Amino acid sequence: MNTSIPKASPLARLALAIALVLGLFAVGSLVVPGQAQALEVTQCTAAPNEDGGNQILGGAETRITWRGQAAEDESVSSIVLTMPEGLQFDADGVKVTGLDELDRVELNAQITIPGDGTMHIDFPEPAPAGLSFLVETYGATFPTEGGTFTVSTQITDADGTVSDLGPSSEIQVAGLSKSEQISSWLEGQEWVQAWNSNRFLHMFFDPTLIVTSIPSVAQGWVTALGIVIIAFPLAIVVGFLLALLRMSKLLPLRAIASLYVNIVRGTPMFLQIYIAFFGLPLLGVNVDNFALGCIVMALNSCAYLCEIFRAGIQSINKGQFEAARSLGMSAPQTMLSVIIPQAFRNVIPTMTNELITLYKDTSLLAAVGIMETVMYAKTITAATGNITPYIVAALFYLVVTLPMTAITRRMETGSTKKSSKKGKGLFGKSSSSDKGSWTPATDGTSTKLEVKQPDYF
Template sequence: MLNTPHPVRRRALLAAVATVALACAATLALAVPASAMEAVRCTGRPNSEDDPTAIMGDTQSRITFEATVGDGEGVSSLTLHVPDGTTFSTDDLAVTLLTGDDLMTRNELDYDVSVSGQDLTLDFAAPLEQAGHLNIIVYDVYFPVEGGDQQVGATYELADGSEHQIEGIPTIPVQGVSATEQISRWLEGQAWVQAWNSNRFLHLFFDPTMIVTSFPVVLNGFFMSIAVVAVAFPLAIPLALLLAVMRLSKFVVWRGIATTYVNFMRGTPLFLQIYVAFFGLPLAGISLPNFPLGVIVLMLNSGAYMCEVFRAGILAINKGQHEAARSLGMTSLQTMVYVVLPQMFRQVIPNLTNEFITLYKDSSLLAAVGIMELVMYARTIVASTGSITPYIVAAAFYLVITLPLSKVTRHLEDRVRGHRTRKHAQTAPALAGEKGGSDE
């Protein structure tokens, strides 16, 4: 080779490289199909009653898988790996080959099906040689209850025995099912629930499954109602005190302003006041968020009612208390702050509790202007289901607050009444002694 001319050595080297390249190409041609199968789509059937596009876990659905088949490819079997935790059935399995330019020609295929764990294998009676789309529909599919992106896997085998994997299969987004929905579905299968719901009245007003599903939704409105009242009620107390003092003032202007305000707020419906605030103020260029605006309206209305409670409590204090305080050198303001108001508050606590109950119930009127409180959440469910049960659930949330507070109110009234009785019993002998002494 040392004596061989340089051009000859170059041609020999090129020939050797070409031979190796042809051998590698032949090997790859045997290992890789002429036209590998590609995923076209992989979807689940939507099954949500609320969202027509959502796929819910633990709810009957189906999987539709479609992949391309090349001309002369010779696919002898295909295995679908159904996502872990997903149950499925092969009873109504649909397997077709879509052919033609528009893929509208459906060719039924002969195959044997076998299942091993989560793997569903189709062995075709004759290898698939015609170009088209292989369409597989798996029915009675129940995705995992917790939901998540579900990945379907697929592998296929050719007539020569080589196995290949289909890449790029899209995931199926599945929404999880809450614990309350699971309980509701369990109740639907109970014989006593079915017998209960067979009565139209019970089904409309006291459906056990609807009670379970609406409870967490209405609970959000309960928290909103409590938040509104928890802010509005404390703010209404100083407003009511100020109005009560103004109404008792000897200054005609203050007394007139307070009297006009109280009469107006007590003489017009709260519903009208809410509408004026939410629809009238924006027209005047005043715009506030719904929550603070709702708090302000309830505060202003409740303040007018509590004003009369405080005024009556102040007038109920014996005038001798005022005279005794003044004799000790106290000013009118000191007498009011240190003598009158402490005694007044003890007497009006039952009435204030009643006012809190009324304010809590009146918060339901805010549903008319879009604030998502108890009634608003319940009305949303009723509109979508046609069942009145969510309103009953909302009523239960009101009773959870009002019944215990009503009992507390009665207890406080008994204590106040008992205190007055004991005080009268203590002062009666003294008064009798004074009367007897004067007679002598």
């Protein structure tokens, strides 16, 4: 008689497998002893040391705060902190505090710095179990190049068991630029400290701030130059067209040009900037700040250039216009080939003065938030409470204005010498052919000097 063993159902086999796994886990828990809960690092941070910011900068002193919480049944006898590579710190700047909830516990910790980048904190007697440890390192300085840093922790409990807790959370440190490194070096120089001990010198000519302000203000200086490079050529074109309109025979054209020139020249540029930057958005017209700044500066400068060009054109002797017409040249040809080239040469010094004025007036754009020279200086001054950045900004203006002023003076001197030479005849006497000359009648009759504006159009 054959007997057969019934096969187990799939559900029964699954239950058997689960029971087997649970049994093995229970046996393993009896064989392998449970590890005691080690100290937990709850905080590892560095205090921001950026002036007016929240960054952690390398090369400048900061405070590193490390906090660890021991288990309820864990008594710690020593803590070894492996500090970030390149960190400069001293045992005198380390403070160790024990905290039992809100109560401070005196630990009498002995701190040693072997010089290998570690900090050894030893307790004469093991700390009470479950204690929280606070280690503050004052005057610590991260490497100037910055980077990402961690603090590794190793503890020894009362039984002599050593536990390696590994690295802490990362500390992001911003590197110092070359100017900031130089400034940091200057701060330690005795002559700089003596210089800054004088309140006036420190407030207006702080060497450390001069070094750090130059790169930032230079960015605004480039912006100001960009505005001038775009606005001045545009102002030349519009100003010249306005000058032609002001000399036109047509009354409406003269009236429109005169009205525009008088309004622009009769109102402050600061007011014009405010109208453009705050009035246009109210009308739904939104223009990029840089582009709008260029437009406002150009529209203001063209009114002054209009009068410069008009005076230059009217300074040309009317006889040259008539001579060109007698040679068969049309009025436009005469203007383009004869009158305008001479007029431009005559007004170059005055145009240069207007260019200098336009460059200096870019500082007014700081009032509407354009990051030009003054705006960068203003930002640094607000963060440091020192006027030195404004002095640096003034130097950037002088770098451009002083050479241009010297060039203008030389051009004016050269123009005067040429005019005096042209006005001299034989034996140094004034020539009767001098433009604009007038000779009274020699027959005793009275004469009347009549001055007429050249009729070019």
